[in-house]
Amino acid sequence: MATTLTYNGQTQTQSEALLSGFVAADVNAGTVAATGLASGRNAGSYSSSLSATGADAQNYSVTVNNADLVIAKKAASITGVATTLTYNGQSQTQSEALLSGFVAADVNAGTVAATGLASGRNAGSYSSNLSATGADAQNYAVTVNNADLVIAKKAASITGVATTLTYNGQSQTQSEAVLSGFVAADVNAGTVAATGLASGRNAGSYSSNLSATGADAQNYTVTVNNADLVIAKKAASVTGVATTLTYNGQSQTQSEAVLSGFVAADVNAGTVAATGLASGRNAGSYSSNLAVTGADAQNYAVTVNNADLVIAKKAASITGVATTLTYNGQSQTQSEAVLSGFVAADVNAGTVAATGLASGRNAGSYSSNLVATGADAQNYAVTVHNADLVIAPKPLSVTGTVLADKPFDGSTTALVSQVGLLQGVVDGETLTLSAQARFADTQAGMGKPVTVNFSIADGPSGMASNYVVNPSSTVMQATIIPSAKKTDPTPASRMSTGGGTRVCIAGVPRGDNGKPGAASEGDGQSTSCKGGPESVSQSTPPSGPSLHAQAS
CATH class of the missing domain: 2.60.40 (Immunoglobulin-like)
Structure with a gap:
């Protein structure tokens, strides 16, 4: 019989076949039965293969009508x-x-x-x-x-770490952010990480901009808590070096300041340097005004220790030159002083010089009073060695002296008929020349030696102290006439018994009446001339020891 069942996980068999035409007693006794029913477990269609079986099956001519067993899917x-x-x-x-x-x-x-x-x-x-x-x-x-x-997405957080560092010349980054709620394996494998840490090089405050990155960042819902990086200024100091120099005529600067605590790379690169060193040219004390400059100066908290530059006065000396000159009627000055130790440029520029040289007009000794003067004199510690100017009297010579013979009178006095003229007197000056003549003995004789001594005195426009007669004496000859011998009284009455004086004015001999060629009579009377050597005859008074003349 066609049978449809539903799968039940068990083996199932179709319904019993229908037996028709068989003796009931055989069927009931089981001596005849149908076999070959379709059976199966899985869903599907199974065909029967019916036949009669049993002891009495042989007794039947059996027609078989097979049918299918269908097991439907559950x-x-x-x-x-x-x-x-x-x-x-x-x-x-x-x-x-x-x-x-x-x-x-x-x-x-x-x-x-x-x-x-x-x-x-x-x-x-x-x-x-x-x-x-x-x-x-x-x-x-x-x-x-x-x-x-x-x-x-997994809830997680990135929390920045507030970080304070000190400037070191390099770019610096805040401490790593704190990751919370992230899968450790992701963090360890680097498939999730925090980025946006604050970083900077210069002193200041930098804010983080944190976020999660990496292949697994998408798997998280991240709460970000930013924090700042603070780069503090580096403590450093600039210390001036107390410097003592000696004046040299140039602008001078104190020694370089000592930099401490600065990053070496900044100093070497010139991005930080000390300025304000003390400098000056003249002797004195100069204070520094130190400061730090440069692109990286802002990165330091600087302590400044100033110091002074002292420019000491330069040791120098002014040494006077002992100078001897001869009177010339003009004011004269000793030789220039010797400057030693002074800067050549100052001397050449005239910003330092020696003053106080000794000077004078008349014969004598004059002391210098040397000092340094000029704009740069203050820059020297000067040792002064003064020296004297000596103006020596001008040497004069006498020409044209004439002696006269005299009668024996028992004395050594010789007669000067013409005193002579002074040679070398400065133009425009006048002097009085005197001559004293004496024989070596009183004995009469011809051509006896006579020593003539010259002296000078102030004239109307000249000072005797400015001159010296050289030689101051000379030896001439004259005759002492024996007393037994008679001579023309007239010449004798015109002879001086002692000496003579001659005054020269304007180069022409003049008498008392002021006329050329006239000779004065009597002791103490004279003629005068001026301006140079002359040769003039003059009469002498019958008495008096000497004859005088003025000359220039």
């Missing part, structure tokens, strides 16, 4: 479970699907199961693709109800 369903998980860095699968209508033994034996569950690693939504699988899956007519797996 209705069942697979329903996905909508699942929400949180990212954990691992691949995750939605909850197991719900199996309905399946034979428990099949499910338990695993000959039927649901596959196609949604799975994923990263945050997001994944759809299932459910189906029945297994040896017995064919035995079911399965209705599938899919559902999604949602992997939610």
Whole structure:
């Protein structure tokens, strides 16, 4: 008999065949029966193979009408479970699907199961693709109800670390941010990391701009807490060097300041330097005004220790030159002093010079009073060695002296008939020349030696102290006439018994009446001339010791 059953996980057989025409007693006794019924376990169609069997089967001529056994698929369903998980860095699968209508033994034996569950690693939504699988899956007519797996982003935070560093000339970064809530494996593998740390080179405050980066950053909902990097100014100092120099005529600067605490690279690159060194030209004390300049000066908290530059006065000396000159009627000055130790440029420029040289007009000794003067005199410590100017009397010579013979009178006095003229008197000056003449003895004789001594006195326009007669004496000859011998009294009455004086004015001999060529008579009377050597005859008074003359 055609039979339709539903799969139940067991072997099933079609309904008993219908026996017709057989003796009931045989059937009941079981000596005749039908065999070959269709049977099966899995869903499908099975054909019977009927025949009569038993002790009495031989007694029948059997017509067989076979029929099929149909095992229909069992209705069942697979329903996905909508699942929400949180990212954990691992691949995750939605909850197991719900199996309905399946034979428990099949499910338990695993000959039927649901596959196609949604799975994923990263945050997001994944759809299932459910189906029945297994040896017995064919035995079911399965209705599938899919559902999604949602992997939610993991809550995490990045917290910046407030960091204070000191300027070091390099770019610096704040401490690593604190990661919280991130999967350790992601952090260790570097598939998630914090970026946007604050960094900077110069002193100041820098804000972070933190965020999560990396292949797995998308799997997190990140709360960011930024923090600042503060780069503090570096403590440093600029210390001036007390410097003592000696004046040299140039502008001078104190020694370089000592930089301490500065980054060597900044100093070497010139991005930080000390300025305000004390400088000056003249002797004295100059204070520094130190400061730090340069592109990186802003990166330092600088302590300044100023110091002075002292320019000491230069040791120098002014040495007078002992100078001897001869009277010349003009004011005269000693030789220039010797300057030693002075800067040549100052001397050449006239900003330092020696003054106080000794000077004078008349014969004598004059002392210098040397000092340094000029704009740069203040820059020297001067030792002064004064010296004298000596103006020596001008040597004069006498020409044209004439002696007269005298009668024996028992004395050594000789007669000067013409005193003579002074040679060498400065033009415009006049002097009085006197001559004293004496024989070596009183004895009469011809051509006896006579020593004539000359002296000079101030004239109307000349000072005797400015001159010296050289030689001051000379030896001439004259005759002492024996007393027994008579001579013309007239010449004798015109002879002086002692000497003579001659005054020269304007170069022409003049008498008392002022006329040329006239000679004065009597002791103490004289003529005068001026301006140079002359030869003039003059009479002498009958008495008096000498004859005088003035000359220039």
